[in-house]
Amino acid sequence: MAKAPRDHKTNALRELDAAHVAHEALFFEAEATMSGEEIALAQGEDPDSCFKTLVTQGKSGEHYVFLVPVSGELDLKKAASAAGEKAIAMIKARELLPLTGYVHGGCSPIGMKKRFATFVDETAQLFEEIYFSGGKVGCQIRMNPDDLGKVVSFEYADLTV
Structure with a gap:
């Protein structure tokens, strides 16, 4: 892991600090072409146990x-079922920043501009700690998955294909 850059505090990290929730911020050099799986393997x-944050919109218009x-x-039918929607679709990449305040590859479930109903794949419960974006490219958060509920209301659900 790289040293924390000078401007390392993201909305996600500030929110975790303010709530006094145990976590670790991890920083690394990331190439724009790397997949989440490649990043996980490169970091050992x-x-x-590494999760990506996906933002969707339901048929109702809710995110x-x-x-x-x-x-x-993400299995869109399972996602729709978990959210109580008839259908769910991924939002367009250009909609992510204005909606959440985060860019593609750096979207965290914590610290978004607005709180949205959040669902975590049930496999997260298998791990003592999970990794997910810390709110910018090259930043991850490592924490207990249940502790995420201290800052973001969420439900576990079967979400993958």
Whole structure:
């Protein structure tokens, strides 16, 4: 892991600090072309314990956040069922920053501009600690998955293909 850059505090990290939730911020050099799985392996992490943050929109117009393993794929039918929607679709990349305040590859479930219903793949419960974006490219948060509930209301659900 690289040393924390001077401007390392993201909204996600500030929110965790303010709530006094145990976590570790991890920084690394990231190339734009690297997948989440490649980043996990490069950092010596189990890809199954590393989660990507996906933002969707339901048929109702409501937005939802899903955390799924970087090695997996969000099953849109399961996601819709978990959210109580008839259908769910991924938002367009250009909509991510204005909606959440985060960029693609650096979207954290913590510290978004607005709180959205959030669902975490049930496999997160298998790990003492999980990894997910810290709110910018090259920053991860490592923490107990249940502790995420101290700053973001979420439900565990079967979400992957």
